Amino acid sequence: MTIFFLTIAIVVVLLLLEVPVGFSFGLGALFYGVLTGTDISFHAGYGYSQIGAFSLLALPLFVQAGTLMGTGGISERLLDFVNAFVGRTKGGLGAVTVLSCAMFGAISGSASAAIAAIGKIMVPRMIKEGYPEGHATALVAVSSVLALMIPPSIPMIVFAIATRQSVAKVFLATMLPGILLALVYCALNFWFLRKNNTIKVSPKLPLRDVGREIWGAGKRASLAIIMPFIILGGIYSGVATPTEAGAVALVYTLFVGFVIYRTMTIRNLFESSKDAAILTGSVIMVLFFLFILSRGMILAQIPNQFAELLLSISDNKIILLLIINMLLLLMGMIVDDVSGGVLAAIILMPVVQKIGIDPVHFAAIVGTNLGLGNISPPCAPLLYMAGGVTKLSLDKYIGPTMKFLLLGHLPMVFVVTFIPELSLWLPSLLD
Structure with missing residues (x-):
């Protein structure tokens, strides 16, 4: 265990x-191998086999479809x-941002x-209409997490592969929490702006x-x-696997962009493909080394030892769930959502299994917590990316962001954790 903690x-x-x-x-992984005297090349084959899984092919397909949507006119029409x-309505553009991120996540x-697709359009529009810059930036940052919770979700695909769970069930586990969180963010947006008199509102129209x-x-x-109905309908009707649905999403996006809307060009396609390749390559490299590291830890019984360590602290299920939530939040603050999902699957899955938590319910807990961590400093990749859209310094939008997180996302973490029916109802319909 000492080597494990030192490696982390x-x-x-x-x-x-x-x-x-x-x-x-x-x-x-290299450090762990040196300290334990393990030949890393022994585990490299396992890592390679894992990243070669057919279901993981959905990752580049959905990433490519997402990048093309921003250049193909689809996001603007949404x-x-x-x-x-x-x-x-007053604050209406803020609600548009939240709901559009949710719909974009469903694709x-x-x-x-x-x-990239919603923020670059909506943030300048909100600022032009009198929204505070910090509020507009924070709203895009927190709303972007909805794309991780509403299926198809790339981190949930990876989590399902790492835990050998049904991708379809893991997808559905975060759907209701994602929809509820979108509604909460809309309500908070209206509440925060209720006394703001600088916002321009378009005149009302007859019904x-x-x-x-x-x-x-x-x-x-x-x-x-x-498009979301085609993708999700294909998956849950059994007509297509998530990977096949990703291929359909990509072909559909290309067809709509080139043939129907005619807003996509070969140059757009090239730039989008380059961005998708960079993002996919970076994720695959992370996963490769994580799978190598996980293999060594599993053979050394580290996850089981860690489970016993946590169970020695308390055998109270509520206390253990609070500890697990805290660990997941810390993971989300430090690493990206995909890496955090794999780490949670390796380190924490033995714990939740021993205290009787359904693995699909745990998927929802992981997705909700990592989303919160990804917009919480110090690393907060999504938060800084949103700030890059407006070129604002962190101090200008960290305050509004924390309001959304503390009043919206954090309560949702506890709701998902302690009301399992919220996450398990939709997946149970597949049984």
Whole structure:
């Protein structure tokens, strides 16, 4: 156990020194192998076999589809559709941002893609309409996490592979919590802006004109709106696996962008493919080293020893769940959501199994906690990415961000943890 904690400490220090995540885990795996006298090449084959899993092919497919949506006009049409419902109310653009991130997540499964596609459009628009810069930036940052919770979710695909659970059930575990969190963020957005008099609001329209506006926006965005139903319908009807659904999403996005909307160009395709390749490559490298490290730890019985350590602290299920939540939050603060999901699967799964937590319920706990951690300093990759859209310093938007997290996301963590039915009801329909 001493070597395990020392290895984790080294990885954390490297991450805090801003060493790329993949290299941090690679050096951690090398260090662990040297200290334990294990030949790392012995575990490399296992790592290679894991990243070669067919189900993991869904990752680059959904990433590519998500990056193309931003350049193919699909995200803008989604925004206009949502805006037709709530755009003419005070704080309406904020609600449009939240709901659009949720809808975008139902197509791409990538939080960073949501920030790139939605944030780059909505943040300038909100600021132009009188929204405080810090509020607009914070809202995009916290809403981007919805793309990780509403299926198809890339981190949940990886978690399902690492824990050998049904990808479809793991997807559904975070769906209801994601929808509820979106509604909470909308409510908080309206509440925070209720006394703000600088926001410009478009004049109200007669009910008939509102209906026409919604119909027109819905007609223009219809191909984008039905995309989540095609993807998720294919998965849960049994017609397609998540990997096949990812391929359908990519082909559909290309068809709509090139043939129907005609907003996509070969240059857009090249740039999007390059961005998707970089993101996918970095994730695969992280996973490769994590699987190598996990193999060594599993053979050394580290996860079981860690489970016994936690159980020696307390045998109270509530206390253990609080400890697990704290550990997951810390993981999310330090590493990205994909890495955190694999670490949770390796280190904490034996604990939750011994205290009788359903693995699918644990998937929801992991997804909700890591989402919170990814927008909580010190690392907070999604938070800093949102700040990059507005070029603001952290002190300008950290305050509004913490309000959203403490009043919205943190309570949802406890709801998901202690009301398992919220996460298990939809997956149970597949039985």
